[in-house]
Amino acid sequence: MHSSKFCLDIASDTPSSNRLIDAIASHCVPVIISDDIEFPYEDVIDYSQFCISVRTSNVVREKFLVNLISSIKNDEWTRMWKRLKEVENFSEFQYPSREGDVIQIIWQVVARKGNAFDDWSLKDVANFLQCL
Secondary structure (H helix, E strand, O other): OOOOOEEEEEOOOOOOOOHHHHHHHOOOEEEEEOOOOOOOOOOOOOHHHOOEEEOHHHHOOOOHHHHHHHOOOHHHHHHHHHHHHHHHHHHOOOOOOOOOOHHHHHHHHHHHHHHHHOOOOHHHHHHHHHOO
């Protein structure tokens, strides 16, 4: 994967698949084949800046995927690759937490949810953090 420019991420029946994270860690632009995908932290990270999303109905069309990938110019791929490298730390847990790591992203998501967490006690927060 590490020497590839693009990596296929085909929808599966399990939400625990790590193909997207593996592609990001390998600095390989993900080509995601799915009609309905929920990205991790999608309300914080704009995946369109470093991923290519393809509907399954398009993939079955003859040479669609080959033509799509071939049409991506080197400067566009380089832009996506640079952004990919910027977000790779979003999938890594670090201790202590650092600016921009996955813990910071989780807290941004929690803050965006706002009222849903208003009734949480310190014990609830501690239990939540233990699950991470």
